[in-house]
Amino acid sequence: xxxxxxxxxxxxxxxxxxxxxxxxxxxxxxxxxxxxxxxxxxxxxxxxxxxxxxxxxxxxxxxxxxxxxxxxxxxxxxxxxxxxxxxxxxxxxxxxxxxxxxxxxxxxxxxxxxxxxxxxxxxxxxxxxxxxxxxxxxxxxxxxxxxxxxxxxxxxxxxxxxxxxxxxxxxxxxxxxxxxxxxxxxxxxxxxxxxxxxxxxxxxxxxxxxxxxxxxxxxxxxxxxxxxxxxxxxxxxxxxxxxxxxxxxxxxxxxxxxxxxxxxxxxxxxxxxxxxxxxxxxxxxxxxxxxxxxxxxxxxxxxxxxxxxxxxxxxxxxxxxxxxxxxxxxxxxxxxxxxxxxxxxxxxxxxxxxxxxxxxxxxxxxxxxxxxxxxxxxxxxxxxxxxxxxxxxxxxxxxxxxxxxxxxxxxxxx
Ligand code: FES
Ligand SMILES: [Fe+2]
Numbered sequence: 001x002x003x004x005x006x007x008x009x010x011x012x013x014x015x016x017x018x019x020x021x022x023x024x025x026x027x028x029x030x031x032x033x034x035x036x037x038x039x040x041x042x043x044x045x046x047x048x049x050x051x052x053x054x055x056x057x058x059x060x061x062x063x064x065x066x067x068x069x070x071x072x073x074x075x076x077x078x079x080x081x082x083x084x085x086x087x088x089x090x091x092x093x094x095x096x097x098x099x100x101x102x103x104x105x106x107x108x109x110x111x112x113x114x115x116x117x118x119x120x121x122x123x124x125x126x127x128x129x130x131x132x133x134x135x136x137x138x139x140x141x142x143x144x145x146x147x148x149x150x151x152x153x154x155x156x157x158x159x160x161x162x163x164x165x166x167x168x169x170x171x172x173x174x175x176x177x178x179x180x181x182x183x184x185x186x187x188x189x190x191x192x193x194x195x196x197x198x199x200x201x202x203x204x205x206x207x208x209x210x211x212x213x214x215x216x217x218x219x220x221x222x223x224x225x226x227x228x229x230x231x232x233x234x235x236x237x238x239x240x241x242x243x244x245x246x247x248x249x250x251x252x253x254x255x256x257x258x259x260x261x262x263x264x265x266x267x268x269x270x271x272x273x274x275x276x277x278x279x280x281x282x283x284x285x286x287x288x289x290x291x292x293x294x295x296x297x298x299x300x301x302x303x304x305x306x307x308x309x310x311x312x313x314x315x316x317x318x319x320x321x322x323x324x325x326x327x328x329x330x331x332x333x334x335x336x337x338x339x340x341x342x343x344x345x346x347x348x349x350x351x352x353x354x355x356x357x358x359x360x361x362x363x364x365x366x367x368x369x370x371x372x373x374x375x376x377x378x379x380x381x382x383x384x385x386x387x388x389x390x391x392x393x394x395x396x397x398x399x400x401x402x403x404x405x406x407x408x409x410x411x412x413x414x
Contacts, residue, residue, distance in 0.1 A: 002343035014050035024142035064098030100127030167290035192319035208357035244387035
């Protein structure tokens with residue numbers, strides 16, 4: 001259980017909120033590069049941390065992510081004309097470049113240049129810096145200078161070494177992230193189509209540690225052998241997870257607003273292109289990726305159709321849930337808790353130890369940020385880690401080993 005106040009601190013992400021301000025200190029994925037591939041092509045809508053924005057690529061190939069509302073009389077820039085190195089509002093013709101500067105003000109009668117200059121200055125719009133990595137457009141929405149881009153392994157690989165998809169989860173980001181670090185649910189929610197041999201045994205050991213990139217959650221299962229089967233999962237600030245599976249996988253739970261999350265899911269192979277079997281599985285909707293409605297980020301299986309639950313399949317025992325796909329099982333259950341779960345009403349159990357610790361560490365990160373202390377993940381190289389599975393002797397001291405076990409020999413930037 002969490003106090004209502006701390007629940008709000010951890011979950012709310014709009015401008016000025018503690019978590020919203022902390023998250024803005026990191027690079028955030030805004031769109032696929034392919035959505036704005038064309039210079040002077042149509043702008044697209046982007047919503048991040050409750051802010052409505054539009055993204056466009058200008059005549060010179062630069063990316064602009066600016067406020068959706070024109071600063072003149074607040075019309076939507078989505079309808080704008082993308083022309084000659086700027087986006088022009090179609091209401092009265094004001095034009096903005098990728099830095100947010102008003103570069104043309106055609107709707108006023110001729111005035112002396114100084115007056116025009118000062119009017120244009122007062123009409124500057126919000127604009128956020130963008131870079132492209134791994135087929136995505138990323139933005140920095142925080143104060144001051146942008147940090148170096150983190151060395152996330154899957155972003156450093158050639159394009160055909162990874163498969164990236166996304167879909168919208170209609171719930172708060174923290175519900176989705178907590179689901180990613182909730183070890184006991186693997187035994188139940190994903191049972192039936194879970195190839196994990198640890199299925200059927202819930203973890204007995206938990207170790208959670210704060211570290212330079214974020215947190216590590218280690219869960220140990222006891223199969224009655226001489227060793228304990230450990231699963232170490234890394235949470236990289238502020239919303240990344242690397243999954244210990246084959247091929248490797250990753251998630252990013254990016255807040256659209258308090259009630260919606262863009263879930264990016266990635267499969268990747270560090271040393272070779274993904275093969276056909278891996279691509280077929282990724283595209284099937286059986287794995288972590290969602291099959292979406294045409295030209296949308298909404299799953300074919302969504303809350304309005306009860307995720308096409310198959311009760312006969314559920315009754316057959318072949319699937320615990322009757323829901324197709326790991327990703328949709330998670331999505332369905334996380335959305336079923338409500339758009340923003342009231343954690344003051346929970347009744348937590350011993351198996352929730354990792355979740356409790358994760359919340360405490362996130363609250364600590366918020367306090368540190370508010371006090372001006374360093375935040376995790378400032379060193380881009382600290383992201384060179386992987387989630388892993390390993391067998392360790394029963395008397396191993398996980399508290400001591402935890403940070404060294406996840407360090408990975410990740411190839412240098414290509
Ligand atoms: S509202 Fe955009 S130019 Fe007037
Ligand atoms: Fe899951």
